[in-house]
Amino acid sequence: xxxxxxxxxxxxxxxxxxxxxxxxxxxxxxxxxxxxxxxxxxxxxxxxxxxxxxxxxxxxxxxxx
Numbered sequence: 001x002x003x004x005x006x007x008x009x010x011x012x013x014x015x016x017x018x019x020x021x022x023x024x025x026x027x028x029x030x031x032x033x034x035x036x037x038x039x040x041x042x043x044x045x046x047x048x049x050x051x052x053x054x055x056x057x058x059x060x061x062x063x064x065x
Contacts, residue, residue: 001052017045020056030061 003012014020017033017040033040034057040048050056 001050003050003053004055006057012050015049017048017050020050021045024058026058026060032059033057034059 001012002009004010012020012023014023017035021031021033033045035048035050035054037057
């Protein structure tokens with residue numbers, strides 16, 4: 001399926017937010033994911049499905065100042 005991540009189109013073969021996080025090798029902490037401008041709580045990643053043409057935003061925490 002084709003999805004958009006942070007404004008860039010990409011193909012994805014999984015079915016859930018958790019699958020996406022694993023495929024992208026996202027860290028266990030410091031990451032937030034939104035689908036359709038709605039934040040998905042980490043405890044819902046396993047059950048939240050991704051559909052063709054979904055738009056996702058991945059936010060990574062950064063330290064500094």
